[in-house]
Amino acid sequence: MTFSEITSTLTARFGLELQANTQNLQPYLTVPVSQLVEICQFLRDDDRLFFDLLACVTAIDNGLEADTMEVIYNLTSIPYEHNLMLKVVVPRKTAGNQLPSVPSVAHIWRTADWHEREAFDLVGIQFEGHPDLRRILLPTDWVGYPLRTDYQEQDQYHGIKTK
Template sequence: MSFSEIKELLIKMFGNEIILKEDTISPQKSITIDSTHLLEICQFLHVHPNLYFDFLSCITAIDNGPEIGTLEVIYHLNSIPFEHSFVLKVEVTRNKEDEPLPQVFSLTPIWKTADWHEREAYDLVGIDFIGHPDLRRILLPADWQGHPLRKDYKEQEFYHGIKVKY
């Protein structure tokens, strides 16, 4: 199934307003959807007999910076039996220092591979995945300050008496 056919099926099922942006120029086509519909859209992509996206190969998160004020979560979806793939994205408002982390629904109920990918996005970018079974840091110590892939991240000078910033 082509990218445009997948997009049209999503529009037919969920309405045109679910697609906020579309990228058809880059080699890997993508659509950005409203994050509130992420879980139901992914469930549909997983169980629909003509789609059967059975493999979530990667989740990554990026910080668009304080000027733009958003974070993105990017999902690389694949159907192994049907040999089609595409990228699904959600954008969330970037939190300020004293605010709670932005939230996105966890996809672990659909794809178990989401588990460690979401933990990495939480650890490094600072996104809270609602419903994740074990959302804790995966690369950094539990008491580490901040999220290192944020564009405005300031490294700690010391960690437990050890100089970490030179």
């Protein structure tokens, strides 16, 4: 299936006007965070699409001016040999300084488990419903999220100079 056919299928199924970006080398769809799980479940389970592989989940901090973060999902249908990139955009700041939140898709694709943990660990995205959301690359007592644009590196970590 082509990108436009996939977009049309999703638009018809969910009654949404999805934001499609075809200006990049790899086009992508921006989907509402509230429908992420439902859309992902459909992409995996529908026989015409069968996106059986979640190849990557990554997160981007768009900075203080944009005040948003993005979570990007790269999907592949191995038997049909087609790919799709999905994106959700969430507010960078939330009430009470809680981390931005996106629902987990680890129950749909098992590979999301470690990818979501990495995005949590480095960018500070909370994945609601994740089976074991904890740091995966940094020590459990590390302060902050190093890939956020406002990250302040500590001068020392357990007596070791970091700068």
